[in-house]
Amino acid sequence: MDKDELMDAVNQDALEEHYNQMKVGIVGHGFVGGAVDYAFTHKDIEKFLVDLKYDTTIDDLVEWNPHFTFVCLPTPSIGDGIVDASLVEDAVLKLLEHTKGGVIIKSTITPDIVDRLYQSCFEDDWKRIVYNPEFLTESNAKEQFVNTDYHLLGGFPDACKAVAEIYSVYSLCHTTDFVFMSAAEAAFVKYGVNSFLATKVTFFNQLYDVIAKFGSNYPTVANAIGRDPRIGVGHTRVPGYDGKKGFGGACFPKDTLAFTKFDEDLTLLAECIKINNDYRKNYELDDREKSSNVDYGQTKEELENKSD
Known part of the structure; x- marks a missing residue:
């Protein structure tokens, strides 16, 4: 053939x-x-x-x-x-x-x-x-x-x-x-989807913090917001399924950072990464994060202390 x-x-x-x-x-x-x-x-x-x-x-x-x-x-x-x-x-x-x-x-x-x-x-x-x-x-x-x-x-x-x-x-x-x-457009779609979902996770984590400070119930608020079909309930769970705040794993941290390195004008996404790093740097990296060389801004000493 x-x-x-x-x-x-x-x-x-x-x-x-x-x-x-x-x-x-x-x-x-x-x-x-x-x-x-x-x-x-x-x-x-x-x-x-x-x-x-x-x-x-x-x-x-x-x-x-x-x-x-x-x-x-x-x-x-x-x-x-x-x-x-x-x-x-x-x-x-x-x-x-x-x-x-x-x-x-x-x-x-x-x-x-x-x-x-x-x-x-x-x-x-x-x-x-x-x-x-x-x-x-x-x-x-x-x-x-x-x-x-x-x-x-x-x-x-x-x-x-x-x-x-x-x-x-x-x-x-x-x-x-x-x-x-085109192939380049497909790449923009891939990074656009992951970056938007990571941004959504970041927003709802901050919303969780504000609601907690006020003494209200986050699931009640998040579920009601998610009833709006323009928003949905996906990626609103805080903490996430891994029991941690912010976004993690092998994909979102790697892909969001790569997208901001591709073009520095993605300033909103860059700010989300900074906010997420503040959440995730308090946790030990999991195996998937390690295999993808994910870095939440921890120093070498901080990483070593979390693995001890």
């Missing part, structure tokens, strides 16, 4: 003709890659997983020659919040250079990194890239993925249509709502 055939595969008849046995690669088998693996359980799907725990490599995948590959690698923070996308970039460029299949990026990368990827390859190759960010939580990733409200697909239109058809024909995902845009 060549690249022209790939771009032609945007309807079920074409897919059935070209993909009697669809070969799907999944690079990175954490909670995102695991959700993709779970969703693409189909009698006509053959999968190849690349992960250190399976002792498999990108070179092994290249030799296997997949039709499509989902890249689900981590992008931890380095150097004051900058995203380290080196694993993602290396994997994508190697797949583009040595295979003819589509490359679907699910890792979280900022718009400038998307542009850098596009500038690093020839036009015929970047037409095979689709940015398909996820909006999952680790505790419930598989169920959230198959029950997502929509799929966000950023890239060359024909490639996005082909990926939408792959989802429709071969995955367990229920939605038929696919939102098409």
